[in-house]
Amino acid sequence: MITRRTFLASTAAAAFVPRGTQAQAPDFDPTPQYVRIKKDFLPGQMLILPRSYYLYFVTEPRKAIRYGVGVGKAGLEFTGTAVIQVKKEWPTWRPTDEMIERDPRSYARFKDNDYVQPGGPDNPLGARALYLFQNGVDTYFRIHGTTQPQTIGQSASNGCIRMLNAHVTDLYERVPIGTVVTVL
Numbered sequence: 001m002i003t004r005r006t007f008l009a010s011t012a013a014a015a016f017v018p019r020g021t022q023a024q025a026p027d028f029d030p031t032p033q034y035v036r037i038k039k040d041f042l043p044g045q046m047l048i049l050p051r052s053y054y055l056y057f058v059t060e061p062r063k064a065i066r067y068g069v070g071v072g073k074a075g076l077e078f079t080g081t082a083v084i085q086v087k088k089e090w091p092t093w094r095p096t097d098e099m100i101e102r103d104p105r106s107y108a109r110f111k112d113n114d115y116v117q118p119g120g121p122d123n124p125l126g127a128r129a130l131y132l133f134q135n136g137v138d139t140y141f142r143i144h145g146t147t148q149p150q151t152i153g154q155s156a157s158n159g160c161i162r163m164l165n166a167h168v169t170d171l172y173e174r175v176p177i178g179t180v181v182t183v184l
Contacts, residue, residue, distance in 0.1 A: 028053060028153045030068020032167055037064050041182075046084075046175065048143075048161055048183040050077055053153045055143070055161060057174060067171060069143075070151040070162035077183075078132070078141040078159050084179045085138075086131035087172060090119030096140055099158050122147060127165040128172040132181060143181070144168060 030053075037056060041047055047056040047064070050071040056064035071077055094116045100107040109115060117123055126145015133139060145165035151157070152164055161183075163171065 035066045046181040072159035076159040082132035085133040091129040128168045
């Protein structure tokens with residue numbers, strides 16, 4: 001039987017255990033890693049789990065390369081299945097009309113004109129972009145690099161999947177047009 005004294009003593013002792021020896025949840029790690037996956041997806045398919053902020057590119061049955069990502073803010077996220085139909089290096093960018101309407105101050109330079117920001121290191125799409133289509137129609141959602149690397153591991157975008165520029169460049173080289181992308 002546990003006495004009050006035993007309970008208090010063990011609780012006090014636990015407070016002095018060094019942090020390194022206590023069980024902790026694993027930290028988010030955006031570094032690309034080869035991992036095992038539980039579900040069967042075909043090699044060449046991509047799986048994105050927004051709640052855990054990871055993108056998996058399946059390399060062989062039950063194995064994938066895992067990349068850390070940033071995802072859409074609540075209410076702006078994409079879910080479902082799409083196909084990569086366009087790939088671009090240093091893509092141009094223009095916010096959607098909905099983005100301009102939602103945040104006119106941030107996108108004022110795009111209001112009432114056809115300005116498109118050229119590709120380059122200051123472009124929000126970063127170094128590479130993979131364009132997601134459903135039934136041949138552009139969803140306006142992308143997997144792309146970012147000028148805001150601090151947002152990887154967060155729900156901060158207007159719906160797109162963000163990656164560090166080095167990571168999206170690596171993924172870009174691996175995935176062909178026609179790659180199936182499933183976002184859960």
